[in-house]
Amino acid sequence: MKSNHALTITLPHDLAEMVDLKVRSGEYASEEEVITESLRSLAAESAGLEDWINEQVLPTVDRLAANPSSAVPDGEAWGQIKAHMDQRRSSSHSTK
Structure with a gap:
């Protein structure tokens, strides 16, 4: 027992x-x-953020450092991000 x-x-x-x-x-x-559940959610x-950084961000940074020519221009990157977010929004609306 805790x-x-x-x-x-x-x-x-x-x-x-x-x-209240x-x-x-x-x-x-x-x-x-309320406070206990809030702290658990924060944890x-x-x-999740730490996992994302370790599993996605740092490997991407390492790949870019190893091959700088693989960088995507910022305008193209924002386009890819927008397309990804649009797809996620569409998927979440279709499952509701």
Whole structure:
């Protein structure tokens, strides 16, 4: 069983109101649950970002360093990014 560690925190008014709203809505049973789930989500997001950097960004940087002529001009890169995002939006709308 995990042990708990009591903390006292002070939140800006808007964040405290968000926590209260989550509890009042019944989405969470307590303020502790809201904060705990928020921190878990933050940890998962951070881990995902770190994985993306390690698995995608750094290998791309290494490939570019090894072969600078493989670089894509910025206008072309933005076009590829836009096309990719358009495709993702289309896919997400078709699955809903």
